[in-house]
Amino acid sequence: MPRLRRAGPRAAIRRPVAAATAMVLGLLTLAYARLHAWETRAREEDRDGGYSTETVIVTALLVILALAVIGIIGRALIDKANSIDL
Structure with missing residues (x-):
């Protein structure tokens, strides 16, 4: 075996x-x-x-709004982090 x-x-x-x-x-x-x-x-x-023109426009506007919010929050976080003294 x-x-x-x-x-x-x-x-x-x-x-x-x-x-x-x-x-x-x-x-x-x-x-x-x-x-x-x-x-x-x-x-x-x-x-x-396909999507209708209205759907494409609304989606594009929502994406632009989301990017703007992310930019505002990101800038606020960076400013806050830079203001911290170690």
């Missing part, structure tokens, strides 16, 4: 990495297949799936 070799420490590291890699590749393949199916169905049903 042949003797079985024990796996070394590298094998213990390779197994989880290989499993994680296989899982990520499987999820990417599934996502690609799902997106391809949606695109095919949309083309068959002759839908463009």
Whole structure:
């Protein structure tokens, strides 16, 4: 009867990495297949799936507002941090 070799420490590291890699590749393949199916169905049903002009404008305004708020808060935080004496 042949003797079985024990796996070394590298094998213990390779197994989880290989499993994680296989899982990520499987999820990417599934996502690609799902997106391809949606695109095919949309083309068959002759839908463009586009946004209206109003939706695009409102979204752009919300993004601009969010960037302005982030800028104001960021500037306030930087000023406050610079005013601290050590």
